[in-house]
Amino acid sequence: MLLLGIDIGTSSIKVSVVDAQSQKTVAAAQYPDTETAITSVQPGWAEQSPEMWWEHAQQAIRKANATGKYNPGDISSIGIAYQMHGLVVVDKEQNVLRDSIIWCDSRAVEIGNKAFDAIGHEKSLSHLLNSPGNFTASKLAWVKENEPETYSRIYKIMLPGDFIAMKLTGDITTSPSALSEGVFWDFKKDALSEDVIQYFKFDKALIPEVKPVFSEHGRVKQEFTDSLGLKAGIPVTYKSGDQPNNALSLNVLNPGEVAATAGTSGVIYGVSDQLVYDQQSRVNTFAHVNHATNEKRVGVLLCINGTGILNSWVKRNIAAGQDYVSMNEAAEKIAIGSNGLRILPFGNGAERVLNNKMVGVHFHNIDLNLHTQAHIFRAVQEGIVFAFRYGLDIMRENGMNPQVIRAGQANLFLSPLFAQAFVDATNVPVELYQNDGSVGAALGAGIGSTVFSTPEEAFSNFKPVKLIEPKATAEYEPIYQEWRGFLMDQLNKK
CATH class of the missing domain: 3.30.420.40 (ATPase, nucleotide binding domain)
Known part of the structure; x- marks a missing residue:
């Protein structure tokens, strides 16, 4: 079938x-x-x-x-x-x-x-x-x-x-x-x-x-x-x-389970059995797919509009015909921290995580004698990762403390550099899976048509393809704090 x-x-x-x-x-x-x-x-x-x-x-x-x-x-x-x-x-x-x-x-x-x-x-x-x-x-x-x-x-x-x-x-x-x-x-x-x-x-x-x-x-x-x-x-x-x-x-359906995506926008999405909300509405809560009156399941969603869209913008306008694989390979040759280059990736509309402010994309500390295309490629991925870290800290304020995050091996998570930097900056391991949104929709159809008697049955053969664990958390922390300082400066101007 x-x-x-x-x-x-x-x-x-x-x-x-x-x-x-x-x-x-x-x-x-x-x-x-x-x-x-x-x-x-x-x-x-x-x-x-x-x-x-x-x-x-x-x-x-x-x-x-x-x-x-x-x-x-x-x-x-x-x-x-x-x-x-x-x-x-x-x-x-x-x-x-x-x-x-x-x-x-x-x-x-x-x-x-x-x-x-x-x-x-x-x-x-x-x-x-x-x-x-x-x-x-x-x-x-x-x-x-x-x-x-x-x-x-x-x-x-x-x-x-x-x-x-x-x-x-x-x-x-x-x-x-x-x-x-x-x-x-x-x-x-x-x-x-x-x-x-x-x-x-x-x-x-x-x-x-x-x-x-x-x-x-x-x-x-x-x-x-x-x-x-x-x-x-x-x-x-x-x-x-x-x-x-x-x-x-x-297969993120139960309280405490957390998923992430990094496509045009970036998302961390955790399930709770409580009607939780952020007082500033910086992260949002919606009914999850299995939410019911007698068994509450809500999704606490961090959404960052400006993530993968910045990477694609750089590909179109700066990468000079290179594909994402060659961009990733070039970025991997640059040391952690991109030799001081810091990028704020918020150039895709008002950001809820920033109280609906339009911050835009900002490049900080460009050294015209030092920084190359490859530095930009790496700093873009690190800037996106830091935006995730900033949002995850807000989710932590609201009681969401993931011990592991599940992500599909797609979009930015196809980049080994991005995946490892994400884990190091957030200090949370990531399990990568082959499933994507269209596969999820197909499995959802099977649950809805009772081809699967329970949601659990739809994932009976579900196994991660890779586990990524923190390696350079201490190295990334001061770099993140510097990046966060640049973000605070921009927010204070708004």
Whole structure:
């Protein structure tokens, strides 16, 4: 029995076809091969076309089918992972009304701040577990205020994964996990937040039907038998934001377990059985994929917008045609600390971990007679690692003290330098696994369709490929403290 996982990323769409019995990937494909652009018509804005995601998802499925390694007709269910916090709006004919305002867009920060004050800080935090901040609800409020004609035509609002499921099935659904990441969910009442709805004067009818993460969200339409080879009527049985899904893909489901990713953005995500929240909302708490009223499972999420996107910027603009492998090899020849070069990586919108401030990227201590491309390559990876350390210290303030972190062997964790520096700077061992978001989505589909009787069964063959332990923690500590001093200087200027 085969399971299809679709991961709607910012840079590309990836799909994996997984054999349920072995939990092994039969085939995988990514589309496009180059990184997808983000539209930014004003500083701090970030949009992408939902119809582009759908076209790329279809192309990725066709590319996987073309491997000839499986019969698409044997796929029994579908799971979808997606970039979190994006706003998709459609009319009654399911036509997209505007490009999606995606996760790293900063235009709604002040709208969210006003909502935080009006609802009340303590009530927001204790019920929503977050400030409304720059999340989906505030983005919808921005559309309401600035594009009233568009807002008047909205039939339903969705997260990106809800949209892809709609295109496959014609049905529009959401989940408590999705609504919590949009800051629409009241955890104390286990229901849609009346405070948010009433403050923004939203019509409740805009919210799709709410279903559990692991449940049927519609069945594939007949037309995709010919175009994608999928059997008509197979169900979409799982939808999750990329970070809860990444945690699922790493079998991070129980209190105290922690996952990390380092792609376009960087994330550390830990599971708790308490409704915890940060008083400053620098780290955020959302319903995990297995959250239930009688068994609370929330994900405490540290998100840093500016991580891998800086590495890709350096590749495009400084690396002079080199690929990531050659960049990593050059960086490894430079000593720890990059001969004094320090880089702040925060150049991708307002950073929640920095109280929603836009700090930007800063290079410190450049010596024109000493520093080379290779020094920049290493200092970029070290700067990203230090941003993780800064955020992890905030998570520690909130009671999250990981003894080990699980990560997929992908993106920046493909760099041995980055992986070791991450472990040394945080002083936490890392277990690396082969699973990625699209594999997690496929396994989620198996859980949702009860191909697996329990989530544990979906990971019965789950083993790490590598354990990385701290080696140079003492060497990195003073370097991190210097880096942190540069960050504090920038924050004090804001």
